[in-house]
Amino acid sequence: MIDEVVMLRHGRTQYNLEHRLQGQIDVPLDIVGQWQADQTGFALASRFYWAKVNHLAEHPELIAQPGFGAAERTDVRQWQQAPAASRRMAVVSSDLFRARQTAHAFADVLGLEVRVDARLRERSFGQWEGLTREEIKEQDAEAYASWKHHTGGETRYGVESRAQVGERGAAAVCDLIADPAINGEGAGRHDPVTLMLVGHGSWITATIANLLGLDPNGMNALGGLRNASWCRLKVRHTVNGQPVDTPYFELDEYNKTPAVADSADWENGPSDLRGAGMLDWRPVIW
Known part of the structure; x- marks a missing residue:
């Protein structure tokens, strides 16, 4: 049963550096973004090392064994009997390349499979994808101001609303939690599972807002996410000891x-890591 969800944002891209709206344009991490993904991947792999123990306990054929003539074989029972093996992790990534790169920076260290799901894609920015804020403002100052103040003017350019992103994301999270192939119930298992979702900043904030019942257009509900940062939610399947049809979520960590x-x-x-002529990252100025 999935009782914890971790959401990890991808590392930096050239579009992030230039403050271009990426949306669902498929771009890779830049060199700093790969460094961020690796640093976060190492930190999370250390924190969730039990996931590697569990994986090796389930697949003892992957445990390294010495060659012919060694004094003894590696005792795979040490992995199978370790308390750490009692908990599993499932990793699911957006299908966009920057997210998959970030997912593998974490999952590969632990030997975990990365599933891909297009429902975790970033918010679509329609006709604005690839543009800077300055270019958008020059194109339509009124729509830009409405977007800035969370009043929805961006939707006239085919931009997915914050509410739509949150609904899409929350539906995906609930479907994944209920998926027997991921939570293990299809194999008759009931061990606790952490679901690691690797995706995008706007998708994560909108999804969490929806899961917590917050106003998706609230100006100060949740702040923005740094590249390669993570959030963690507890998943409650019971209330006062009674099972519920829809799980409840509690936010334990953010950004x-x-x-x-x-x-x-x-x-x-x-x-x-910074070659000649590389731009300096600057905070977004509206």
Whole structure:
């Protein structure tokens, strides 16, 4: 049974650096984004190391064994009997490449499979995809101002509304939680499962807002997410000991980054990754 959901945003891309709306345009991580994804991946792999123990316990053929003539074989029962093996993890990523890169930076360390699901795609920005805010403002200052103030003017350009994104995301999360192939119930299992979802900033914030019953257009409901940051929600399947048809969600962590983000320039990366002429990342100015 899935009792925890972690949502991880992808690392930085060139579009992020240039403040271009990516939406569902498929672009890769840049060198700093790969560094961010790796740093977060290492931190989360350390935190969730039990997922590797569980995976090896279920697939003992993957446990390294010494060659002929060794004094003894690796005892696979140590993995199978370890308390850490009692919990599983399922990793599901948006099908956009930047999210898949970020998912593999985490999952590959633990030996976990990455499933792909297009329902985790970023908010569609319609005709505005690929544009900067300056270009949008020049094109239609009224619609830009309405978007800025969360009054929906962007939808006239085919932009998916915040409410629509949140509904799409929440439906996907609830479907995945109920999916027997992911929660293990199809195989008759009832062990606890952490669901790791790797996706995009606007999708994550809108989805969490919907799951918590917040106004998707509320100006201060949830802040924006840094690249390669994560959020964590508890999933409640009972209330006062009684099962419920629809799970309840509690937000435990939001916009968390690894410790290195507090001591390094997280948005621009270390100096030895920055080639000549690379732009400096700047905060978004409306």
